Amino acid sequence: MRSVGIDAHAIGMRKGGNETYALALLKGLTEIGSADFRFVVFLSEKVTVPDFLVNNPLFRTVFVSPRAGARIFQLSRKVNTEKIQLLHTQYHVPPFCPCSCVITFHDVSFLRYPQFFPRGLCWRLKISMRYAVGKAKKIITVSEFSRKEILSLYKIPAEKVVTIYNGYSDIFRPIAQEKRASLAKFGITKPYILSVSNLQPRKNLSRLIQAF
Numbered sequence: 001m002r003s004v005g006i007d008a009h010a011i012g013m014r015k016g017g018n019e020t021y022a023l024a025l026l027k028g029l030t031e032i033g034s035a036d037f038r039f040v041v042f043l044s045e046k047v048t049v050p051d052f053l054v055n056n057p058l059f060r061t062v063f064v065s066p067r068a069g070a071r072i073f074q075l076s077r078k079v080n081t082e083k084i085q086l087l088h089t090q091y092h093v094p095p096f097c098p099c100s101c102v103i104t105f106h107d108v109s110f111l112r113y114p115q116f117f118p119r120g121l122c123w124r125l126k127i128s129m130r131y132a133v134g135k136a137k138k139i140i141t142v143s144e145f146s147r148k149e150i151l152s153l154y155k156i157p158a159e160k161v162v163t164i165y166n167g168y169s170d171i172f173r174p175i176a177q178e179k180r181a182s183l184a185k186f187g188i189t190k191p192y193i194l195s196v197s198n199l200q201p202r203k204n205l206s207r208l209i210q211a212f
Contacts, residue, residue, distance in 0.1 A: 005040045005084040005099075009064060009071060012047030016198045018090050021104065023050065024167065025088075026059075033058045040082050042075060068092075091125075093132040103132050104140040105161075108149045109202055116202035130154070142166050 008026060010018040029039060030052050039059045043049065044066040053059045062078055065071045075094040079087055087097060090104045110117050110125045117125070133139065133154045139161045141147050147163050150156075183189070193212050197203040 001035070002037050002086070003040065003082065003084045004037055005042065005075075005079055005082065005087040007042050007075060007087065007089040009042055009044045009066065010090070011043055011050065013044055013066060017106065021090065021106075021166070024169070026050065027052055028167075030056060030059065040084055042078070044071075089132075091132060092128050093135045095131070097135065100137045101132075101135055102138045102140065103136045104142075105129070105133070105146070105150060106142055107146050108153055111153055112149070113202055116200065136160075138162060140164050 006022070006026060006029075008022040010022050013019065026039075026041060027050075033039075033056075035058070037058065041053060041059055041061045042064050043061050045063045046066075049061050053061060062082065064074045064078065072092060072094045075087075075089075076096045076098070079094070080098050084099050087093075087099055087101045088104070089101065090106070093101045093103060110122050110129075114122045133150075133156060137160075139150065139156075141150060141161060141163055142165060144163055147161050150161050151158055183192075191212075193208065195203075195205060195208060197205070199205070
């Protein structure tokens with residue numbers, strides 16, 4: 001049986017798209033799980049374990065610090081003690097990681113638009129991502145545009161970066177008229193717009209409002 005680690009620390013931490021991605025990845029793995037693999041899921045301390053992982057014999061949860069600095073070194077140690085053969089993360093790879101790694105690299109916005117990131121965070125991302133891109137055996141990204149951006153900014157073989165498009169949830173579907181009470185509750189009438197992004201400056205919500 002092969003052992004695979006999944007860094008899912010974003011779950012329960014209100015981490016936006018990273019949290020959604022981690023949840024959907026794990027949910028998909030539970031649905032196609034094979035007895036040839038066992039999964040060790042790294043969650044942040046004090047968060048609730050997702051229902052679909054509870055009592056699943058192929059999945060085991062291990063808790064790590066919610067603080068980035070502590071977590072990244074804990075992962076290196078726990079990957080070793082858990083005898084993990086392959087680790088999947090989003091963006092970062094823990095230093096001194098003893099196993100092969102696959103990362104999901106969503107976009108390079110911190111390089112293209114550094115003005116939208118806190119200076120310290122942008123500096124840390126530049127350093128950590130250069131290490132992660134070099135260390136990873138494979139890099140997953142979510143669009144052909146992002147794949148081309150990654151290849152243009154990092155000197156790595158083209159075959160190292162693969163595009164796997166994001167899926168969609170069946171919760172996104174038309175709903176019955178009687179279930180649309182939220183609009184009336186908040187006094188919302190047509191025309192209106194809905195944005196589901198967070199409030200980071202790079203989401204450019206001011207331009208969205210101007211367009212509306």
